[in-house]
Structures are given as C-alpha cells and as structure tokens.
Amino acid sequence: MKVLHCKTFGAPREVLSVEDAPMPEITRPDEVIVRVHYASVSHATGLMIEGKYQRKPPFPFSPGTEAVGIVEQKGSAVTHLSVGQRVACICDWGAYAEYLKLPAYTVYPIPDGIEYLSALPIPISYGTAYLGLVQRCRLTPDQTVLVLGAGSGVGLAAVEIASNMGCRVIACASTATKCEVAQKAGASDTLTGSDQLAAQVKQLTGGKGVDIIFDPVGGSLFASALRAAAQNAQLISIGFASGQLPEVAMNIVLVKNLTLHGFFFGQYTGWTPADERSIHAGMMSRVMAVLFRWVKEKKLNPDVQKVFSLDQVPEAIETLHGRSVTGKLAVKID
Template sequence: MKALVCKQFGGVEDVELATVSEPALADPHAVTIEVEFASVSHATGLMIAGQYQRRPPLPFVPGTEAVGRVVACGKAVTRLRPGDRVVAIADWGCYAERFTVPEYTVYPVPDSLPPKVALPIPLSYGTAYCGLVWRCALTPQDTLLVLGAGAGVGLAAVEIGRQLGATVVACASTEAKRADALRRGATHAVAPQDLAAQVKALTGGRGADVVVDPVGGDLFGQALRAAAPNARILSIGFASGSIPQAPVNLLLVKNLTLHGFFFGRYIGWTPSDERAEHAPALQQVMSTLFQWAAEGKLEPTVSAVYPITGLGDALAALESRKVVGKVAIKIKETET
C-alpha cells in the first residue's frame, strides 16, 4: 500500500511517498481502517522534526487523525464492525491507505455527516470540549475569551462555548477570521493588539472568566491582564512557537487558576498509555459532539484539501496563519 514515510527527523522534505506492507492486526482490541482523509496540524511538523512530546521510532508514517471505514476488527472488538464509517485518533500512521489502531480512540460517524465534516471533531473539538467542561467547568454565566479563534482548537472552542451558553469573545489575527468567528456564534471578536483593553471594554471593566490559549507567546501575558479576578486560564498549546513564562505575581493578586491541559493524556499519548481507562468518557464526549454536528449546532471545517504528495503545501498553509478551520490530505483516490 502507499504511505508517507519519515525516515529521519528533519523537515517535510524528509517525508516521501513509498510502498509499505499492509498493517498487521495482532491486537485483539485493534481495528484496521481504510483512510479517506487525514488531518494536518502544527503538531505534524513538530513530530516530523522530532520536536513533539513523543518521538516515534524511525522510520514512521506521520498523521494522528483520519476518517475512513473499518475493514477488519480484532477478536475482542464488539462496538465496531467492518464497513463502519469512523474517525480515529492514532499515535501516528494515518498518512497511509490503511492503518491499525486500538479501538479505544475510534469513533463511529453518523451517516448524515460527510467525511470532511467528521474529520476535525476528535482532536480539535474533543480538546476544546474537555478543556472547557472537564477542566474549566464553563457555565452560561461566564465570559469566555478564546485566543487563536480562527482555526483548529480555537475555532472549536468558540463554537462549543456558544453551545454551552457562555458569552464568547473571539481573538483572531485577521478580519476574515474574526468575521467567521462571529458567524459561528462569538458575541464579540477582537484583534490581538491591545487585547486587555478591548476585553475590559466589552465586559464593563471586569474581564474574561475563562481564557482558552492555544497560542502562547506574548499573547499569553496580555490574556492574563484581560482575565477577571478568579478567572480560569486554559493553556493547551503554543502555536506561536514561543512558550511563555507565567508571571506568578499576577496569578496571585488576581486569584487566577492556570490549567495546563494535554488532551493526549486521554488518548494514549503518555508513557502510561491511559487510553483504555478514559475510553468510556471520551466516547460519550464524541457522541455528544457528533450529535451537535449532525444537528447543525457545530460547523467543523476542512478549508483546504491537498493530495497525498502535498503535505509540504498543507504545512505551509498552516504556517501562513491564513487557514480557517483545518487542512487535510486526501489519501483515498476517489472522494465520497
């Protein structure tokens, strides 16, 4: 079968299209999936460079999220069967015509959802939902400030925050992204410049009760100043490429709670591999998210699709900061 193979850590030029063996199905709790589309994220480039939290053994096939159909199931699998439309989260391996993954992070897709609508839900929307609900206990009385609200987890947080009843302030870098965030349910949309002043003006001087930060960098410090007393800050990534240092004195005087949130803990991306333990709770979360999407309450978006040979272009599009939603590569030759 065809697959994109990374033979050494480095740049995307070190990933090449190759013919590899079909994946084995030795684990009784695993399924094999025929891939239609696979998502591309900032973490993809970090993993290829060997700079992500985990370093796969070389050579490896990148890709951590894919949509397709189940073609084979291990003997212990009862909740899935061949022919099922699914989205899956994997350690890596999704940039291939087929891959095998433990059933714990494989989620059935409703018949009404097209594959490109289903694809962004597990990682982007799963991260946003679990961070907002499990860690920050977001309520309808809260004002939610979302940084990086134009793409990926940030845009998902805007939609989920609206669905949970909060007042959402979306912070995005371009007018087009801010307009899209407003269309998806944000109450207000602001530019990153003078962030604290803008948020305070919109909240009668109080600030935001919950802050979602997938950006990091200098914007993190501005967001702390935009936070209300007793606010909850959710740090989930560093898309800016810069890891900020928290001014603990500001956390202290404003009674702020800083939550670090690594969604990977729930999907097996830690040395202890807790995916089986968290599978029931996450499957319920995904069921809720897929239902909301099917009802039109969420709008998961893949804004650009590249061929299997276009991974470099896909990563460049992400780095340009012009992408709304997610980008993907097309694995299967024919689209459904």
C-alpha cells in the same frame, strides 16, 4: 498500500516520500484496521516530522494523528465497531497511509448523515476544546470566554462549543478575516491580538474582564490575556502555536485569585508513557457521541478549508504554518 514515509527528521519537503509498504495485520484482539479516506494536518504533525515534538516515533514512520475512514478488519475483543462502519479515529501516528492499524479505544463511529470532512475535525480539535472547557473549567452558560487563536481549528471549536452552551464568547484572532469567521462561528465580539488586548476586553465587559481564557497560542499573547482576566477567573493552556512558551506574571495570578490549568489532550488518547487510552475510552466515547450529535443537529459546523493530496503534505504543512488559513486542512488518502 501507499504510505507517506518519514525516514529522518527534517523539513517536510526534504524528508517525506510516498512509497509502497506492506499491508498492516491485526496482531492484538483490541486492534482495528481502518481504510483511510482523509487525514488531518496539524502543527503537532509538522513538529513531529521535524523532530521537535515531545514524542519521537521510530523510523520509518507515517505522520498523521487523526483520520476518518471505514473499518476494514477488527480484533476479536472489539465489540463497539463493525467491519464496514464509518469511523473517525485518533492514532499515535500513521494516518498518512491507505490503511491504518490502531487500538480500537480511540476509534469512534460516525453517525449517518455526517460527511467525512465534517467528521474529521471532531476527535482532536473539538475533543480538546470540549474537554478543556467543560471537564477542566466546568463551563457554565453565564460565563464570558476569551478564545485566543480563534481562527485555528481548535480555536474555532472552542468558539462554537462555548457559544453553543450559552456563553458570551470574545474571539481573538490575527486577522480581520479570521475574526469574521469566528463571528460566524458564534463569537459575540472579536479582537485582533495586540498590546491593547486587556484594555479592549475590559471595555467590552464593563471593566470586569473574562471568566475563562482559552489559550492554544502562548507567547506574549498569554501575558496580555492574563491582564484581561476577571477576579477568580480560569486560564487554560492547551498549546503554544506561537512557538514561544508564555511567561506568567504570578503577582497577577495571586491578586486576582486565578486558576491556571495545563491541559494535555494526549493523556486521554494514549500519548503519554503510561498509555491511558483504555482507562479513558468510555469517557471519550461519550464526549464524541455528544459532539457528533451536535454536528447532526447543526449546532456545530466543523470546517475543512482545503484538501491536499498525499504527495502535497509538505505544502499543506507550510500552508498551516503560514497562518493564512482558518479551520482545518485535510489530506485525501483514498
């Protein structure tokens, strides 16, 4: 099979190459092999290639943590999937290859009528947004949600999910174009990030502020958003796309009686030393079923803006890091 290999950490253009590799084989009863059609491009994948991610795979490895395709083989213990079934999946790495072997706990059926590229953003981007907002923050329809990085894949997912659940959504993105996309995704109001963010949010909310702040950006934007929080608000941090860790003004947290959530989606997908994917498999399957149902009902509209070939992965990562795109980028494997 063809596979994109990384043999040492470094800049993607310098360390990635498309090579031939042996086909994977089932070695455990809970495994499946998926023939990959498309895989996602993410900031985390770029960091993993550069050796800057918290997890460092053994060499050589194929990057890519999210894919869609068809079940080629399955182990004897796998009962919720069938050979030939279309699926979306989350893996440790390895998605930039024609065939992917992984535990079946994070492999989810794609309902009929949903195209591969519409299914691709669901497991990680929409799964992260849904679990963060619904499970951790207990989102209710009467709340106002501020989404930072609203032009990103996970940011747009948060806008859509909160809007679909009846919330008022204020989307914050870096450009007018991204704000326009967020508005089409369901945002009631849009803002570009600046030092005036808190004042702008207060003006939009009659001085109250927002009930939930969804932050995949970090850095100085978090500090600005903190001042936009209403009394008893919740802030959920899911990542640091800005490349900077935020500094938290704990005096504001104290006087506003705020709740800070750190949310690592990888806890549910096996990306921790404890590997809890089997523990959370039932819950994750239910969440994915809800999200795919909403896609089929046209309540969610997952977006893949551009598709690259396997040998164009370095270009795809550079495009993503350039922050000129909205939604997701994909790699066509098969």
